Amino acid sequence: MEALGLLLYGFKVLMTWKILALMMAGLVLGIFVGVLPGLGGPNGVAILLPLTFTMDPTSAIVMLSCIYWGALFGGAITSILFNIPGEAWSVATTFDGYPMAQQGKAAEALTAAFTSSFIGSLVAVMLITFLAPGIASFALRFGPPEFFAVYFLTFCSFVGLGREEKHKTIISMTLGLLLAGVGMDTVSGQLRMTFGLNDLLRGINFLVAVIGLFGISEILLTMEERLALRGHAANISPRVVLKVWKEMPRYWMTLLRSSAIGCWLGITPGGAIAASFMGYNLAKRFSKEPESFGKGRIEGVFAPETAAHASGTSALLPMLALGIPGSGTAAILLGGLMVWGLNPGPLLFVEHKEFVWGLIASMYLGNVVGLVLVLTTVPLFAAVLRVPFSAIAPMIIVSCAIGAFAIQNAMFDIWLMLVFGVVGYVFKKIGIPLAPFTLALVLGNRAEDSFRLSMIGAGGDLRVFWSNGLVGSITTLAVILLFWPVISALMARLKRR
Amino acid sequence: MSKSDVGGAGGETPPGEMSPAVVSVRTVDVVVSLLLVALAALLAFDNWRTGMGWDSTGPQAGYFPFYLSVILAAACVYGLAKEFLAREHTKEVFVTREQLGRVLQVFFPTLAFCLVTQWLGLYVASFLLVAGFMIFIGRIAAWKSLLTALIFVLVMFVVFDVAFDVIMPKGPLEALFGR
Numbered sequence: 001m002e003a004l005g006l007l008l009y010g011f012k013v014l015m016t017w018k019i020l021a022l023m024m025a026g027l028v029l030g031i032f033v034g035v036l037p038g039l040g041g042p043n044g045v046a047i048l049l050p051l052t053f054t055m056d057p058t059s060a061i062v063m064l065s066c067i068y069w070g071a072l073f074g075g076a077i078t079s080i081l082f083n084i085p086g087e088a089w090s091v092a093t094t095f096d097g098y099p100m101a102q103q104g105k106a107a108e109a110l111t112a113a114f115t116s117s118f119i120g121s122l123v124a125v126m127l128i129t130f131l132a133p134g135i136a137s138f139a140l141r142f143g144p145p146e147f148f149a150v151y152f153l154t155f156c157s158f159v160g161l162g163r164e165e166k167h168k169t170i171i172s173m174t175l176g177l178l179l180a181g182v183g184m185d186t187v188s189g190q191l192r193m194t195f196g197l198n199d200l201l202r203g204i205n206f207l208v209a210v211i212g213l214f215g216i217s218e219i220l221l222t223m224e225e226r227l228a229l230r231g232h233a234a235n236i237s238p239r240v241v242l243k244v245w246k247e248m249p250r251y252w253m254t255l256l257r258s259s260a261i262g263c264w265l266g267i268t269p270g271g272a273i274a275a276s277f278m279g280y281n282l283a284k285r286f287s288k289e290p291e292s293f294g295k296g297r298i299e300g301v302f303a304p305e306t307a308a309h310a311s312g313t314s315a316l317l318p319m320l321a322l323g324i325p326g327s328g329t330a331a332i333l334l335g336g337l338m339v340w341g342l343n344p345g346p347l348l349f350v351e352h353k354e355f356v357w358g359l360i361a362s363m364y365l366g367n368v369v370g371l372v373l374v375l376t377t378v379p380l381f382a383a384v385l386r387v388p389f390s391a392i393a394p395m396i397i398v399s400c401a402i403g404a405f406a407i408q409n410a411m412f413d414i415w416l417m418l419v420f421g422v423v424g425y426v427f428k429k430i431g432i433p434l435a436p437f438t439l440a441l442v443l444g445n446r447a448e449d450s451f452r453l454s455m456i457g458a459g460g461d462l463r464v465f466w467s468n469g470l471v472g473s474i475t476t477l478a479v480i481l482l483f484w485p486v487i488s489a490l491m492a493r494l495k496r497r
Numbered sequence: 498m499s500k501s502d503v504g505g506a507g508g509e510t511p512p513g514e515m516s517p518a519v520v521s522v523r524t525v526d527v528v529v530s531l532l533l534v535a536l537a538a539l540l541a542f543d544n545w546r547t548g549m550g551w552d553s554t555g556p557q558a559g560y561f562p563f564y565l566s567v568i569l570a571a572a573c574v575y576g577l578a579k580e581f582l583a584r585e586h587t588k589e590v591f592v593t594r595e596q597l598g599r600v601l602q603v604f605f606p607t608l609a610f611c612l613v614t615q616w617l618g619l620y621v622a623s624f625l626l627v628a629g630f631m632i633f634i635g636r637i638a639a640w641k642s643l644l645t646a647l648i649f650v651l652v653m654f655v656v657f658d659v660a661f662d663v664i665m666p667k668g669p670l671e672a673l674f675g676r
Contacts, residue, residue: 051661167572167579171533174569178540178562185558192558193543216607223603224596390635391627391642395649397607398623401614402653406663414611421607425600429591430526448561456555 003129007364010357014365019059023362026063027370030070035078035381036392041071041312042328042438043214046207047399049336050406057340058355062362064336065316068329069121069366072312073374074381076113076305081106081232081382089273089308092280096293096300103296106234110378111244116255116302118371120309123259124266125363128317132349132360135321139346144453145464149474151447153481154324157268158436160481168432176437179204180444187452199412206441207335208404208413210328212420213427213434215400219393220425234382236375244298251302254283258303262310266326267317279307313363320356321346324443328435331442516595525591527580530573537573541566602634618668624650 014020033044045067052060075090080097093113100109142150159169182193183203194200248255258279265275283303284293293300315326316333323344325331337344348356374381404417427434458464466472480487544559544566551557592600606626613622624646631642657663 050663051657054662165576167576170572171569171576174565174572175533178565178569181562181565188558190547190558192547192562193540195543219603219607220600223599224592388631388635388637390637391631391645393603394606394610394623394627394630397603397610398619398626398649398653401610401619401623402657402663402665405619405665406657409664411615411666414614418607418611422604426525426529430522430529432529451561452555460551460555 003133006133006353006357007129007361009353010359010361011365013058013354013358014062014361019062019358019362022055022059022063023066023366023369024373026066027070027366027373030067030072031074031077031370031374031377031381032070032384033067034071034074035384036396041068041075042210042332043218043400044071045329045332046210047215047403049207049332049339050403052336053339053406055340057337057342057352058358060336060340061333061355061359062366064333065359065362066366066370068312068333069363069370071329072121072309073114073117073370075308076117077110077374077378077381078385080109080113080301081234082385089276089312090304091273092276092304092308093301095280095304096295096297099294099296100298100301101232101234105296106232107236107240108244108298109296109301110234111236111241111375112248112298112301113305114371114374115245115248116258116306117309118367119255120259120262120306120311121313121363121367124263124310124313124317125360125367127263127314128320128363129360132317132321132356135317136346136349139322140350142346144450144457145467146471146474148447148450148454149465149471149478150322150324151443151450153474153478154443155436155440155447156478156482158439160484161268164431164433166485169436172427172432172434173436173440176440177444177447179209180206180441181448186445186449199410202408202410204416204441205407205413206438207332207407208416209420209441210332210438211400211404212417213424213438214328215396215403216417216421217424217428219396220421221428222389223393234378236378241375247298248302251299253286254299254303255306257282257286258306259310262307262312263314265307266311266314268326273308275311276304276308280304316359316363319344320348320359323348323446325439328438331438335442516593518590518592519594519597520591522589522591523580523586527577530577530580534570534573534577537566537570541570603630606630606634614666616668619665620650620654620667623653 014023029048030044033048034041045064048067049064052063055063072089075085076093076097079085079090079093080101083094083098083101085091085094097109097113100106139146155173158173159166178193180203182200183191184201185192191201258275261278261282262275265278280293280300280303283299284290287293287299312327312329315330317326319325319330319334323334323346325334334344337348342348342352342355400417401414404413405411407413424434427437454464458467464471465475541563544563547559548557549559549563551560606629610622610626613625627649628642628646631637631645632639635642654665657665
């Protein structure tokens with residue numbers, strides 16, 4: 001039980017007033033971010049990242065990850081009270097959460113959502129605590145070919161497992177990889193794709209892209225749809241909380257199933273959105289009375305919320321252990337690591353113990369504090385939504401601009417943010433997914449470096465990616481996933497005969 | 498995922514759905530694909546110039562991006578071919594006139610905000626954006642709007658410039674603050 005000892009060490013790292021205060025600040029900011037339409041988890045974390053530039057890495061990651069937990073909690077508030085998912089992953093929560101609110105059971109629905117979120121996260125954090133160190137120490141043996149194979153697997157699984165049209169996923173991913181290559185080439189020092197523009201020498205910062213793609217474009221979309229906010233009031237009393245908690249053990253199977261789905265989809269890049277829908281649909285399928293779903297059944301709140309949080313949390317596992325983010329927000333946290341001067345990857349567990357275990361301990365503490373915080377302050381955050389959107393929209397735009405500028409102190413980045421805002425708006429409407437783009441932009445340089453280093457090591461022989469059992473099986477798996485749409489179509493045809 | 502994907506119980510269609518369409522999803526899809534093919538060609542050319550082959554140290558700087566441009570172009574061409582060969586076309590609307598109007602209502606102020614930030618600094622631009630947006634688009638009383646904008650700008654200044662040392666461009670105001 002070495003992990004437990006290290007976890008205790010992590011808690012010791014956390015126990016300073018400064019870090020605890022930052023944690024609270026992060027949670028409150030995060031809930032705001034989750035509640036406000038037009039500000040999502042990835043975008044909120046990206047905008048607030050510059051606040052952490054002057055902090056030490058441990059305080060910074062604790063604050064940022066708490067913003068992320070806060071955003072996960074906050075999304076449920078708007079789904080249930082206003083029938084507006086603050087986040088895409090809380091869409092499934094509206095199916096039963098809003099009907100419950102209509103029946104005057106808003107407090108029950110909220111308590112159910114928060115508690116099941118908490119359980120989902122807790123399962124995922126335990127998974128991280130006990131699995132991540134093992135995976136990291138295994139990955140210490142990785143050389144460039146193995147790393148390239150893992151990156152390749154990540155990219156291919158987007159193509160193979162994504163729900164979008166395959167060619168659109170490929171467009172999004174190659175575009176991200178290309179933009180990652182703009183600027184100075186890290187291996188040879190040559191300039192690429194800069195077309196003589198000085199501002200492009202630095203490359204295209206992916207945080208700027210994220211702020212534009214998710215922040216500005218979301219404002220454009222929200223305006224387009226003209227949100228009319230009509231919500232229900234809610235005040236959670238301790239009596240209601242106890243009542244829901246008493247009811248909860250009856251649904252242990254749903255909770256367990258959703259946690260498992262969430263953890264799996266979080267580690268593979270399926271993401272919280274897919275997890276929440278899958279959790280909901282499976283709960284419905286296995287239920288004895290499936291027709292009662294969608295009419296205000298508390299199980300319909302438990303299922304998607306548990307899955308979304310388990311997925312959102314476990315997305316940090318591959319980021320910590322391998323340096324490969326499992327979600328958009330994890331990708332931004334990874335970007336943060338690089339800004340603070342840490343090298344993401346398995347070496348983190350060896351070289352920066354206080355950082356890794358501080359973060360893991362903060363996941364436990366952040367979720368407990370977050371749960372108490374949301375249960376006690378719901379009316380306050382629900383009031384935020386009564387502020388007119390015409391006041392909130394310009395403030396979000398300003399926050400986006402501040403975030404974009406602060407990353408490299410460049411005015412050019414504010415313009416770039418605007419361009420990405422329009423691109424994000426158009427892409428979302430024609431069905432080009434944005435997550436593969438973000439991931440490609442973050443991982444592009446690292447993937448290319450590991451490819452070229454493997455090539456240099458092997459003298460240009462592509463067989464290096466099948467040179468031993470480990471790298472060979474990862475590469476083969478990646479290729480299968482890449483062609484999975486074709487393979488599954490062929491298999492279906494064979495079956496029909 | 499956009500909010501337009503939001504289905505499920507109690508989903509309401511906003512009023513104004515009957516407003517005439519400006520452009521269809523299909524047209525935008527085709528235009529974007531063509532633009533991306535052009536971009537891919539440009540990047541492929543630039544990387545070919547940088548060197549897309551192999552030398553003694555392995556692949557050259559342009560190797561990776563060159564082939565990525567080729568894949569990008571191929572994926573776009575595939576999408577275009579699929580679009581033109583399809584027997585039935587969806588009549589999905591990309592944006593209606595009313596929706597476009599609302600989108601431009603927020604796009605133009607944002608554009609203006611970026612321009613003003615370049616000349617007068619971020620805080621002046623923020624004040625103008627928040628106050629202007631609330632007065633002209635939100636139709637909120639002028640004094641409320643101006644006060645909100647002022648408080649917001651001050652809070653931002655204190656949080657970023659003072660508390661966290663994240664220095665924003667301030668244009669000619671710089672001298673006033675003595676920084």
